Amino acid sequence: MAIDKEHTPHAEYLALMRDGELKPDPDQARAVDALEHLHQALNQYSPPNAQSGGWLSRLFSHTDSVSSSPKGVYLFGGVGRGKSMLMDLFYETAPLSTKRRVHFQEFMLDIHERLRSWHSLSMQQRKLALKNIVFDKKVDFDDPMPAIAHQIISTTTLLCFDELQVTDIADAMVVARLFQELFNRGLIVVSTSNRAPDDLYKDGLNRHHFTPFIDRIKERMEIIPLNGPVDYRYDRLKGVETYFHPVNEETTAKLSTIFFRLTDRDIADRDKVPSGELVVQGRKLFVPKSARGVAVFSFKRLCASPLGAAEYLAIAKTYHTVIMVAIPQFTDENTSEAIRFMHFIDALYEHNVKFLCSAVAPPQQLYCSGNIGFEFERVISRLMEMQSEDYLISGHGKSLSKSV
The missing domain is CATH 3.40.50.300 (P-loop containing nucleotide triphosphate hydrolases)
Structure with a gap:
């Protein structure tokens, strides 16, 4: 050859x-x-x-x-x-x-x-x-x-x-x-x-x-x-906002720009970004956009569908960064979605996955009414921590000693 x-x-x-x-x-x-x-x-x-x-x-x-x-x-x-x-x-x-x-x-x-x-x-x-x-x-x-x-x-x-x-x-x-x-x-x-x-x-x-x-x-x-002197992944996230609200064209465009920055792709090639697929216990989970360890999902796809811990764990293990768009506010009318979102954030947090998102409101205002308000406090706390510098520079993956 x-x-x-x-x-x-x-x-x-x-x-x-x-x-x-x-x-x-x-x-x-x-x-x-x-x-x-x-x-x-x-x-x-x-x-x-x-x-x-x-x-x-x-x-x-x-x-x-x-x-x-x-x-x-x-x-x-x-x-x-x-x-x-x-x-x-x-x-x-x-x-x-x-x-x-x-x-x-x-x-x-x-x-x-x-x-x-x-x-x-x-x-x-x-x-x-x-x-x-x-x-x-x-x-x-x-x-x-x-x-x-x-x-x-x-x-x-x-x-x-x-x-x-x-x-x-x-x-x-x-x-x-x-x-x-x-x-x-x-x-x-x-x-x-x-x-x-x-x-x-x-x-x-x-x-x-x-x-x-x-x-x-x-x-x-x-x-x-x-172990060189430059943290290229953190350099791409340093100073970048990770939690955007409300959900509109402006915040969607900002998340799109960050995705292309993280994946070293030209934004002009937006139509060439590959999709992906995870097989979880025999079931196929479609990943709308996936490149260089970064995945993009809509809230609806992951939390309004009957998914569970196995799918969320597979995502957390596979991708070092996840972008989610259009997170709604939660009331007693979408409690099932709120619970799925809680499980999803728990999986990402335990595996140090970097999380960027657009939501209709700040973290403290996501949960409006219902009977799981106390449990949802953990999600709010984790969403806040996941924006910190210490979290952003942490390595991807769950430590053997890290408890749930």
Whole structure:
């Protein structure tokens, strides 16, 4: 494959520096060097899942996949240091068609859905699913991980994760087992995280079952810290109003401008902003606008519809910033909507999600009448705190020690 020297992570990074979008940062420069090295290696890489031949060639490609595949890159550091931006530069220039870029929590929602599907299969269906997979040990038809790993690796050679974080024991057990299979099959991973590998799932229940995954990260990925002097995410929010009222064309336009600022997009391309979709317990949740970890919803879509804690938790885990438009005042006539809004704000707050919104009134005037006024005081308090500088500079994600 010919190397396109005009479209590499290093070239794109230099262009951003020349345009004044980025400031000199030694940590970022080291990260770009690592990503550039991987980019060049991918130009010479023939992924195992692309190889053809009979069972013997598949056996040897499986055996040699780990030793022949390039190392991935693990970028970690504080909030707003450019981790996601650098990974996006790499992903957009990566010379592979079999690549996927996904938020880690969205990926885990997909994996749990695949697990549910597997457990619903009969023994005959499981045997059929595992028929063409090469094993180096006796087949365990109760273990879904080889089949799921095979599904992933058959379409994905490069997997780019944003915000790798594990705080749940169910996710910890799944991740440790699944990535053993994926790394063995030659998957290349580039990831961002707020935590160093040794701090993943720190103090978590039964953590010793998770530590083999940390060992594999160190073995299969180059670890690059990013703790430079500039907090780009906070720079974009610093001094910016986050709670707008009333709901009108002016406040809507202000929120739109902030969205494009946070996502590094040209406001002239407003019609090109992608939508998204989350699968939650088999149900699909449409995300009207979604880019670079920022999602936009209407109040009506999230709180006037029969959604619940599972959907709100999925949103809070997947997006570091949420924009909600057209929050109404609450009375005894829309108590159900008020309760959903309470649950939604609780989920965002517990995961340090940045929240911007337009509402018909200030926080203190949102609740007018009804029988949940006392409970709604917590929402008002949290809406006020979520506008503070301390909250805006906090990292996305729920701490293991943070209580509800």
